[in-house]
Amino acid sequence: MKNKVFESDNFPLCAYLLSKSCLLLMVKKDNPKRAVFVFEDTPDRERLTNDFFSSRGSVEPNSYFAAQRNLKQLIYRQ
Numbered sequence: 628m629k630n631k632v633f634e635s636d637n638f639p640l641c642a643y644l645l646s647k648s649c650l651l652l653m654v655k656k657d658n659p660k661r662a663v664f665v666f667e668d669t670p671d672r673e674r675l676t677n678d679f680f681s682s683r684g685s686v687e688p689n690s691y692f693a694a695q696r697n698l699k700q701l702i703y704r705q
Contacts, residue, residue, distance in 0.1 A: 634663050634666075636663050649669075649672050649675065651665070652667055
């Protein structure tokens with residue numbers, strides 16, 4: 628059985644999910660102007676996404692900054 632995945636190009640959401648320890652599986656860069664982040668889809672990921680969009684989510688600021696930095700490195704590395 629194939630694992631379910633969640634894909635998004637919403638950078639702030641993906642940084643939030645990464646900072647909350649969601650498993651990032653890969654980054655799709657098929658389009659040079661758009662990176663798509665692929666996460667393992669779990670009920671926890673769905674809850675975190677709902678929290679993010681309803682402004683109920685919170686994260687330690689340094690963790691969020693580190694997640695942003697890590698995602699940018701994945702986008703821009705050759």
